[in-house]
Amino acid sequence: MATEYDVIVLGSGPGGYVAAIRCAQLGLKTAIVERENLGGICLNWGCIPTKAMLRSAEIFHYMQHAGDYGLVAQGIEADLSAIVKRSRGVAKQLNQGVTHLMKKNKIAVHMGEGRLTGPTALTVTSDKGEEQLTAKHLILATGARARDLPFAPADGKRVWTYRHAMTPTELPEKLLVIGSGAIGIEFASFYNDLGSEVTVVEMLDRIVPVEDADVSTFLEKCLKKQGITIMTGAGVEALKVSDSGIRATIKDKAGASTTSDYTHVIVAIGIVPNTENIGLEGHVEMDRGFIQIDPYGRTGAPGLWAIGDCTPGPWLAHKASHEGVTAAEAIAQELGNTEVHPHPLNRLAIPGCTYCHPQIASVGMTEAKAREAGHEVRVGNFPFIGNGKAIALGEAEGFIKTVFDASTGELLGAHMIGAEVTELIHGYTIGKVLETTEAELMHTVFPHPTLSEMMHESVLDAYGRALHF
Structure with a gap:
């Protein structure tokens, strides 16, 4: 027999767990389904642990420039394993914090793989078997994952996504970063500060292309001054991966192709929404895998909502959290709560931040x-x-x-x-x-x-x- 709720949230990232908390605050019987770690990518493998790593690199940078502040620091060196350990510790602490918030707000947590059996029903599969859940409303907060290069999928050894770049076993000697959005630039900055020789390749005509052109120009000058090689209007045509390294063929803005050797490559060319194989077929309108929603998070199926990185951008944690609150309040309103007044999302009032230097x-x-x-x-x-x-x-x-x-x-x-x-x-x-x-x-x-x-x-x-x- 299925367990019944007012709201089920599929995915516990910064959109999902916030939506669940707001639903619970509004008196709704709420459950959350998560296949891996409470807190999702952001808390465990994204926003927070990367900032911990960048903080270590920032401190290392200042220590190397102690003389600029009238200080003396000698024998300074970076311990990569200790940096990674600290970052993972920060992630663990926050994961435990979300676990506490679920208990505090009396939200039922179902660990396992969720698949829709209808707009407001799903099956959760785990090593303990299957359980059936139903609800009056269901919020999809399944997030997204890194996009692979079709000719060189990430292997975790030489070809990395952001996830591999956060738990390196060695410092890259020569690092190629493909893509200059926030993720690519942050890792380029981190590894450059730690001593890697870094090259960034961007196919558009400027780095951080979503930013104002003046910001892009200024950042490129700063990064070049720091020793990072920047190639804009360029594309990676081929990667030949071996046990010892990578040989990359890159076409520059003039159309000339050159081949260079690197020890590692980070692929940061965008994301793929986690919307396949979860039972969405026939229920919602999709565009390149992203679920189409109205400004409150409604899909075309009654009772089925979506928020965060599985919906149109910008793909930011704080946007997902805001959408989670909006959807929760709109659901409560539909269920008869006359005291909530949800506001539609204004995409022009969503700030973006990149934590490079x-x-x-x-x-x-x-x-x-x-x-x-x-x-x-x-x-x-x-x-x-x-x-x-x-x-x-x-x-x-x-x-x-x-x-x-x-x-x-x-x-x-x-x-x-x-x-x-x-x-x-x-x-x-x-x-x-x-x-x-x-x-x-x-x-x-x-x-x-x-x-x-x-x-x-x-x-x-x-x-x-x-x-x-």
Whole structure:
């Protein structure tokens, strides 16, 4: 006999477990189904453990440059196994935290492989056998996985995905990174800081291509200065993998092909949604494997919802979590709760962060996208070198750029590159959610001395009023 719930969530990543918690908070009998680790990819193999590794690389970088701060540090070296051990420890701690949250919120956890037998029913298969679950509503939060190169699938030895790159048994001597999105650039930065010779190949005409063009240009200069080789407008034509290394044939932007040897390669060319073999056939509309949804997470099948990386992008953990809350509240509303008022997702108010060195953060439209959308724009730009706190930190590389609608003053977008900008972008994100204009931002008092003052100065600069540059 099937176990019945109000809501079942398939997948326990940052979208799934948050959706389950919100459902439970709203008084719904809730279950979550997970085939591997509570917390999903983000907590166990993605966002969090990679940041632990990047933090180790950052500290190592500062120790190597101790003299810049009037300090003496000798005999500095990186212990790769210890870095990996610390990262896995962080992941384990967070996994245990999600386990605690499930118990605290009285959410039933079913470990096993879930497959739909109908829009709101599924079979969970584990080493203990099969169990049948049904619900009034079911949320798909199955996430995604790294996309393989068709001619050189990841083997975990020489050809790596992000998952292999997080548990290396040796430091690559010569590393080829294919793809310059957030994942590719973060690992390029990490391994370069630890001493690998790194080459990044990007098939488009600039690295981090979803970012503002000025950010891409600045980052490329910074990475080249750090010793990373950047090849844009280039493509990998072939990889010949052996026990001793990899021979890569790369066509550059001029159309010339060259062959070079590397010890390892990281493939970071996008993701594939985990939507096959889970019983979706005939239930939902798909586009390249991604489940199509409305702004609240509804699919075309009554009672069946979807959130996170198995749906259209941006494919970010915080977007998945927000979608999880929205879907949970919309479900509660459909089940008769008159006190919840879910809001549709505004994709232009979702910030993006890349934790390379220097960091990147952005929200809203790039300058080019704003112009393409028909806006007349006012653009402000303020450099880190004009900020006292940045100079005192020894982090004077970077800038903050703001884009406004010239006629209304609406904040269309903000783009940052430099130290700790991932901790600043929320200010502009709140501004967008509040539908602020330049006037409110200009009238806001920013504390001194802080990096956040550059946010104020960038707004002022868009209107010819910058004070410190």
